[in-house]
Amino acid sequence: MHPYASDFGHKPKLIAGLFLVSGVVSSAIALGLATVGPWLGYSGGGVSAIAIFVALHWLLDAHLWKSKPIRDFLLVPNLNGTWEVSGETVYGPDSVAGTKWEGTMEVVQSWSRIAITQRTAQSASRSDSACILHSSGEGFILAFNYGNKPGIGESNMHRHAGTCRVVFDKAGMTGSGEYYTDHSRQTAGKITMKKKGSP
Numbered sequence: 077m078h079p080y081a082s083d084f085g086h087k088p089k090l091i092a093g094l095f096l097v098s099g100v101v102s103s104a105i106a107l108g109l110a111t112v113g114p115w116l117g118y119s120g121g122g123v124s125a126i127a128i129f130v131a132l133h134w135l136l137d138a139h140l141w142k143s144k145p146i147r148d149f150l151l152v153p154n155l156n157g158t159w160e161v162s163g164e165t166v167y168g169p170d171s172v173a174g175t176k177w178e179g180t181m182e183v184v185q186s187w188s189r190i191a192i193t194q195r196t197a198q199s200a201s202r203s204d205s206a207c208i209l210h211s212s213g214e215g216f217i218l219a220f221n222y223g224n225k226p227g228i229g230e231s232n233m234h235r236h237a238g239t240c241r242v243v244f245d246k247a248g249m250t251g252s253g254e255y256y257t258d259h260s261r262q263t264a265g266k267i268t269m270k271k272k273g274s275p
Contacts, residue, residue: 077189080220081207084151094136098129141187151210153248155183155218158272161194163255168263172232181269192220199226199233216244218251236261242269 102125140146142154159181165172179196192203206220219241226233238261242253251269 077184077186077191078204078206079188080190080205082150082152083209091133094129094132095125098125098132101125101128137187137189150187152187152208153216153244154185155190155208155244155248156185158182159269160272161196161267161269163265163267165263165265167265168257168261172263190220192222194222197227199224201225201238211243214243215246216248218242218244224257234260240267242267244269 102123105123136146141150141152142156147154160178161181162178163176165175165177167173177196177198179194181192181194184191190203190206190208192206194201201222201224203220203222206218209217209219211217219239221237221239224233224236224238226235236257238255238257240253240255242251244251249271253267255265255267257263
């Protein structure tokens with residue numbers, strides 16, 4: 077997984093808030109232990125604010141962000157899962173223009189990191205950078221750069237890089253967009269995505 081950018085503009089404030097909460101919780105634990113520790117025969121120290129911050133950040137990054145109220149606040153959709161993907165090359169050399177293809181895409185996502193892998197009968201792709209943006213008029217937009225590796229025997233393909241931009245519906249269950257490949261392949265096309273298990 078690699079980090080991804082977002083247009084949630086309050087991330088530094090959120091991190092600062094987690095530090096503040098961690099300090100308060102650490103102080104409360106220390107005060108509680110100082111109060112009841114002698115009764116229990118406990119004379120050890122408390123829990124450091126840094127340890128509490130690490131735990132809170134892990135909880136947010138791995139689990140808490142998936143709840144809808146928090147996702148709405150963070151302006152991040154939950155794209156985790158397997159997606160059925162279909163596409164069509166609409167621009168490129170005569171040998172590939174008009175080619176239609178199908179495949180599956182796996183998205184593994186936390187609040188701060190993401191990995192996007194796609195497989196078709198001809199090749200496999202993996203993301204190396206990404207961003208998720210929120211548009212009040214469109215929905216959520218996922219844009220990512222990827223590297224593609226053709227399968228053995230695919231003489232019409234070779235390794236290349238590309239960019240994909242997909243706009244998802246508000247429910248985050250379907251999406252459509254475009255993709256573009258680098259100078260070595262020089263293609264562009266349309267892509268549609270549907271989350272497996274969605275109606």
